[in-house]
Amino acid sequence: xxxxxxxxxxxxxxxxxxxxxxxxxxxxxxxxxxxxxxxxxxxxxxxxxxxxxxxxxxxxxxxxxxxx
Amino acid sequence: xxxxxxxxxxxxxxxxxxxxxxxxxxxxxxxxxxxxxxxxxxxxxxxxxxxxxxxxxxxxxxxxxxxxxxxxxxxxxxxxxxxxxxxxxxxxxxxxxxxxxxxxxxxxxxxxxxxxxxxxxxxxxxxxxxxxxxxxxxxxxxxxxxxxxxxxxxxxxxxxxxxxxxxxxxxxxxxxxxxxxxxxxxxxxxxxxxxxxxxxxxxxxxxxxxxxxxxxxxxxxxxxxxxxxxxxxxxxxxxxxxxxxxxxxxx
Numbered sequence: 001x002x003x004x005x006x007x008x009x010x011x012x013x014x015x016x017x018x019x020x021x022x023x024x025x026x027x028x029x030x031x032x033x034x035x036x037x038x039x040x041x042x043x044x045x046x047x048x049x050x051x052x053x054x055x056x057x058x059x060x061x062x063x064x065x066x067x068x
Numbered sequence: 069x070x071x072x073x074x075x076x077x078x079x080x081x082x083x084x085x086x087x088x089x090x091x092x093x094x095x096x097x098x099x100x101x102x103x104x105x106x107x108x109x110x111x112x113x114x115x116x117x118x119x120x121x122x123x124x125x126x127x128x129x130x131x132x133x134x135x136x137x138x139x140x141x142x143x144x145x146x147x148x149x150x151x152x153x154x155x156x157x158x159x160x161x162x163x164x165x166x167x168x169x170x171x172x173x174x175x176x177x178x179x180x181x182x183x184x185x186x187x188x189x190x191x192x193x194x195x196x197x198x199x200x201x202x203x204x205x206x207x208x209x210x211x212x213x214x215x216x217x218x219x220x221x222x223x224x225x226x227x228x229x230x231x232x233x234x235x236x237x238x239x240x241x242x243x244x245x246x247x248x249x250x251x252x253x254x255x256x257x258x259x260x261x262x263x264x265x266x267x268x269x270x271x272x273x274x275x276x277x278x279x280x281x282x283x284x285x286x287x288x289x290x291x292x293x294x295x296x297x298x299x300x301x302x303x304x305x306x307x308x309x310x311x312x313x314x315x316x317x318x319x
Contacts, residue, residue: 009083014289015290016089019290053249056249059091059094060084061093067071067072
């Protein structure tokens with residue numbers, strides 16, 4: 001299991017998680033979801049500090065965050 | 069692994085119709101978190117407005133009623149008085165609350181109704197296509213103000229929290245912004261405090277959430293949050309204007 005879990009089908013690609021992530025470890029995927037948006041994904045798990053800011057700022061309740 | 073953030077239980081596990089980056093979703097999550105934290109899901113009854121949040125009953129996992137435009141505080145009054153053990157909240161936008169519903173909100177506060185109002189202020193009419201609202205800033209463009217709101221013609225934007233804080237029946241009135249992680253954390257505290265005010269039977273409570281409307285402002289979601297901080301907060305200052313313990317406007 002990864003530190004940040006995205007419910008990709010709910011993602012609308014607003015990129016707020018990407019912008020507010022203090023470690024800049026989230027990127028938008030090349031693929032598109034059923035809604036036609038590029039979903040956010042965790043690109044650099046090693047540098048993720050599980051702070052939860054991405055989940056707090058996500059308007060669509062896409063993100064759940066875990067800490068090892 | 070330990071869970072740091074989970075989706076609130078009081079939200080339905082479904083996608084919303086809101087535009088990408090709309091802060092209604094953040095406000096929904098904060099209300100749902102407050103309901104979860106206080107363990108009041110079985111007693112919570114929401115009242116949805118007319119506006120973008122009209123379908124809120126599809127997104128919260130608690131009882132809900134949809135009200136006529138601006139009349140959510142009146143409907144909430146009826147529910148609270150007939151089911152006093154319930155925890156009643158209305159969820160209204162600025163077009164709903166500050167314009168057509170201005171009388172209802174003022175009189176609900178005057179009567180000291182034990183309801184909680186979540187007031188989402190994005191300074192524009194969202195659902196109908198970006199018309200000027202009573203809360204639109206001077207100079208801000210809207211479809212009905214293509215050159216920006218003009219003070220000589222339309223007056224100055226209405227500061228709802230300051231106005232309601234002068235009313236003795238209002239027990240808790242606060243303004244927060246959904247524009248950054250820090251401000252969202254403060255918003256969560258304020259919304260929880262508003263519900264606690266109702267649970268303690270202290271009177272009317274309202275939290276004004278400064279919000280963005282990326283679609284009708286014509287900006288990206290992140291750019292809209294910066295615009296909110298640079299333009300809305302100077303005119304709509306954040307803070308608690310009235311609390312059960314006292315505040316700058318208590319009299």
